[in-house]
Amino acid sequence: DQGGEEGGVSPSRHFAGGHRQQSHHIMAKLEEADPRWKVKDLGDAGKNVNGWHWTENDCLPWFKEKFEAQFNGDDNKVLEAEVEGGSGLKGELVCYKLETCTGEAHINRRKGNKVMVIYEMEVKIKWKATVRDAAGEEVSSSKGTYNIPCLDTVDAIDEFEISVKFNKDNDATTLANTFGKKQGSPRVRAMIVETIKTLQQEAGVGQKIPKDGSSTPSPAAAAAPAAAPAAPKPAADAAPKPAASSSSSSSGNNADAITIKVQFTAPAKEVYECFTVPQRVMAYTQSKCEMSTTPGSKISLFDGSITGECVSATANEKLVWLWRQSAWPEGKMSTVTITFEQSGSGSTEVVLKQTGVPSQDVHGNSNMREVVEQGWKRNVFDRIKMVFGYGNPQFS
Secondary structure: OEEEEEOOOOOOOOOOOOOOOOOOOOOOOOOOOOHHHOOOOOOOOOOOHHHOOOEEEEOHHHHHHHHHHHHOOOOOEEEEEEOOOOOOOEEEEEEEEEEEEEEEEEEEEEOOOEEEEEEEEEEEEEEEEEEEOOOOOEEEEEEEEEEEEEEEOOOOOOOOOEEEEEOOOOOOOHHHHHHHHHHHHHHHHHHHHHHHHHHHHHHOOOOOOOOOOOOOOOHHHHHOOOOOOOOOOOHHHOOOOOOOOOOOOOOOOOOOOEEEEEEEOOOHHHHHHHHHOHHHHHHHHOOOOEOOOOOOOEEEEHHHOEEEEEEEEEOOOEEEEEEEEOOOOOOOOEEEEEEEEEOOOOOEEEEEEEEOOOOOOOOOOOOHHHHHHHHHHHHHHHHHHHHHOOOOOOOO
16 A cells, blocks of 8 residues: 555554443433543542542444444545646545444543543544535545554644555546545544544543532642642641651651652553553543653643653652752752552552752742642642552542
8 A cells, every 4th residue: 555644643552551442332412411421429438539530441333333334335425625736626525434443442540520531542543535526527536544553642633644545546546546635634634533532522631520519629629739738628637648658757857858658559561551651641640741761851730730850760660850840940840750660460669769858939938848748749649649550549
């Protein structure tokens, strides 16, 4: 096969996990709640009262179903237009088969009021193009495939690679191939983007969905690990919760230092990736991030509330970062060292040491060490456990 490419460079594929079994479902109408990602209220005795804890729902079947509706059928015309160039010719594009839709796609909901769609999929669509003259006579026809190797949430919603493959590339197919590539692939891109936006709207992305009588934290307060405790507590429980077991501890004699030890029921490699692979980080932070293991590269968490730099990285063993919160005094930087030690049973002990935490922020808050410590415990360690199932939360 010969062909061309339309679009940007595909980002690295990092999303963990294997492909899921496919099944057909009935799609919900746009204005109706879809039971496939509706969080069940388990009641006072349940484990997810008012949808407060993290939930994750598989929406890959929804994507497959929607794409099948858009890109299947021998008479499924997705584009009819004049051929570019002023030749007077008219082109027709039919996307007649969704050949592949595999990967991972999830709707994550936290705190009962914030929803995020995270996906990484491979999509292949078979197409056929026909070009006719003003009299309606066929002058060129061709078939091919639109290959989308990595449709994911790392880049902007419309920045994904589309590789256009032609079944034949000769004088008889040139006009149709050009129409399929130059005019057809932008149309397919627009249809996919619209599908993603539809899912985001149906799932409630960017909307607050409070339960009656429940509090509704702001997105900023929910995102920033050092801005506030992760969940509102009754007054009697307002003080930071002490560690539940010997698997976690904090330093108590160095005013600008923090030490936390946490056990995860997962191999060191998987836990390490929760701090280094962007899509894994976004899964539990529910916000944009920049992560790298290249020394000198920038890191960013919680939509830029935390910024810094990777100093060094030893795969599955150790990370050293320069790290600061946006509300810290200008130029103030701390050093974070995270070590990963796997035991014979397959679990991993993570030890985090952070030095150089300022005594107060620019707003005059003087409990920075406590705020940062609780941010790590509740907004990072506990969330990793809840999202990936690496043990029971200890601090939330």
